[in-house]
Amino acid sequence: MCGIAGILNYDRRKRAPPEILEQMLESIFHRGPDENGSLLDRELAMGMRRLSIIDLVDGKQPMFDCSGRYGIVFNGEIYNYRELRKDLENRGHKLSTHSDTEVIIHLFEELGPECVHQLRGMFGFAIWDNRQRELFIVRDRLGIKPLYYTEASGCLVFASEIKALLRHPEVGAQLDYHGLSRYLSLKYVPAPGTMFANIRSLEPGHFLHARNGQIETRRYWDISFKKNHPVKSDEEYSEELLNLLRESVELRLRSDVPFGAFLSGGLDSSVIVALMAEAMDEPVKTFSVGFSGAAGQDELPYAQQIADRFGCDHHSFEITASDFLDYAETVLWHMDQPISDHATVATFMVAKLARRHVKMVLTGEGGDELFAGYARYQGERFAPLGA
Template identity: 55%
Template sequence: MCGICGVYGYHADEPVDQHLLTAMQQAILHRGPDDAGAYTEGPLGLGFRRLSIIDVVGGKQPMTNEDESVVLIFNGEIYNYRELQAQLRQRGHTLQTNSDTEVIVHLYEDEGVQCVHSLRGMFGFALWDKRRQRLLLARDRLGIKPLYYTIKNGTLIFGSEIKALLQHPAVQPAMDHSALNLYLGLRFIPAPATLFRDIYALPPGHILICERGTVRIVNYWHLSFETDPSEQRTIQDYTDELEALLQECVAMHLVSDVPFGAFLSGGVDSSTIVAMMSQFLNEPVKTFSVGFTEPWANHSELAYAEIVAQQYQTDHRNIYISPNDIHNLAAEVIWHLDQPIADEATIANYMVSKLASQHVKMVLTGEGGDELFAGYGRYDWEKRGAWVRRLSPAMRAAVMGMLSMLPETRGPKIAWYALSQSDEAMRLRNWFSLFNSDMQAALLEGSMLAALSRKTPTEMFREHLANCDSSDTLSRMLYVDTKMWLPDDLLARGDKTSMAHSLEARVPLLDHKLVEFAARLPSDLKVRQSERKFILKQTSQRCSLKQLCTGKSRASRCR
């Protein structure tokens, strides 16, 4: 896990300003305090900050092939790198290190831009092909690792965080009003937009290719939810395969040359990860949880986390959030995020990452379980709520009026308003609304108000829905969440808050093989008789997690 940055003047001959490259590296120092490296060649400059996790001695970057015709800077982890090393040796390659980074260099020699298909992991990297004068940027399939870019006067500027791009004198910070519209409607900003005008997030599962004076972006991964209706399989068959995949993914994510642990919320996702880690390790798993002091103590789930910690005899630590922490940390957290994410879990992520970083350099987390296996309340509401749209408009309005008069009914009001929409994209968009269209119109004026007629959240949903190959309602919701909510809220804040403390966070549930398996599962194995994450809970019970599978966690109730 590291930070990368770079500049490529593909329409220029002037050499890269070394001081500029250093400033860009310094802006992301927190992502890689262990080492730094740079490569320059005429108008190309590649910068790197390293957080050493695998092959601490040999994994220095930038990394090249033997004749230095291929140069790579890489942020992330490749979990199948040992398998790829063996394949490369069979093809005649000589590997100089034991790092996962080197396999990408040699895979590119053999496979070109198609090398991304061989990678199983999380990554954002830049690769320079000297012979072809080609710069390649690539981001992992799910968007676990970030990568941002802008183009100014024939110069491509990129980095793991927006703050690195802002060091370039040609990049002046200005708000993109249409992105503000997306934020107010969704609580996050979906790729490729950012809150900064002309700065873009490379979408998950995409590569950017800059060569011969042109820049093009290519999608290299499609998530299919298409199921085979003729397939005859039992619940036992599915749980057997899921358990095997979970064990494989957790085992692959444990490869590390430094101390590691796990975030433990007490929900079924993180608890399953900890249970499986305990099976593979010969020492107690180091676990970290976050709770709340008064007046929020009743929102704390530490009791659930401590049940799991005791059951698996983990080396467990807690940290508590107080109202003062929210006030004192707000500016610091916002600086690390680069752009706003209206998610109440952000401060919690930040503080538990700080706690973990005092004891380990890497953690496994349970992120992704809700999006893979349908853990949020809106999935159940949507499945059961079609009858709402069969009511007359007057009846729906009357119920909404009654809900508005009741205190503490925000959740039911959102659900009723969303379920009342006959248009699918409008309905899904309303599950996320921070401010509806009327509220935004009242809040904004002038050029900002005009931006409301540009790219809208509903249009974003409509575009993603058009790419989904399933007609099943739940599958379409999960597809959109995997494409928007997961990378641009959960994974974005997870990366920024952990890397703020130089802590690598790995997400075994988002191994793309597991994601593809989950997508093809029949919907009734995800939500069955209002029980969400049905198949994951069935599988987790094999790890003796019955108490957690029958209990409710706040994470599974919200959204």
């Protein structure tokens, strides 16, 4: 992952303070330890911390289009960047790197904010137009990559993490009681709310446009349920789903660094590992965590079975109750807000194991939500029956 941050003064005569931007970027060093870069243009200061995954040498940011009008800082990955790059070159664009960042800036040069509809991936990025003196901030469709913003003392402040916003001297850490209420009711705070007063999360599938001292947010995507979708057989649906999963995994394997997978032994992560093994010429590096003394919750034997089945280079370890206490504060610091999912600590610890061997991982995260895997979803089956 990478991290971005920026400050835009609404008064064009006021210089955005680079020293504050530097403090903001320093607070998210952990998101991008490989390198950093800044764009300073009078009322704007924005920058990024980079974790290099694609085009390790020439993918430095900020990056600009050929004319120098547009500059971008980008967190994420565009999975279809090769196809988009080829289309751009066929239309006369001259690209000088092999990074997905440069593809975005050239698409924006041609299509403006509408370019987001062509992007497949997870992303949060900011583009500065130094001719019109306007800023565009965009978050991916499902909100995989975080983006937060606030307005304080005549400026817009944005960043990948709340802790970076709080490094600005005009941004305070006051509790948002409505956010607290939502958290206690739902066990999380839905976007655009946060636990901090006046700090907002840019909603998934939205972009923010800042110009002439005003900001506007607009939705560019929402999920669509087609009621007239043709009915198919179970076999046809299964084949279509497998093809979609296979394509999705293959796109995500485009990387210039070593990668692996988190493996729990459950259906979701096991499918991902199986498809990775099918697509790769070398053993998949897999990583698992078990729970010492937790009867009925230790999935390590199942993970080992899957790893053996697909010839994985498997790594695993067990954590104890005291490990949870030891790492809880660190995890909360990274999250910036309370989180009710106890698995977050386990995920943090297995990530520490994985980083010794690889730079990125694929996971089965989201499978239960997409396919109603949790027991609580089963009640939906009976809802139409009434009382």
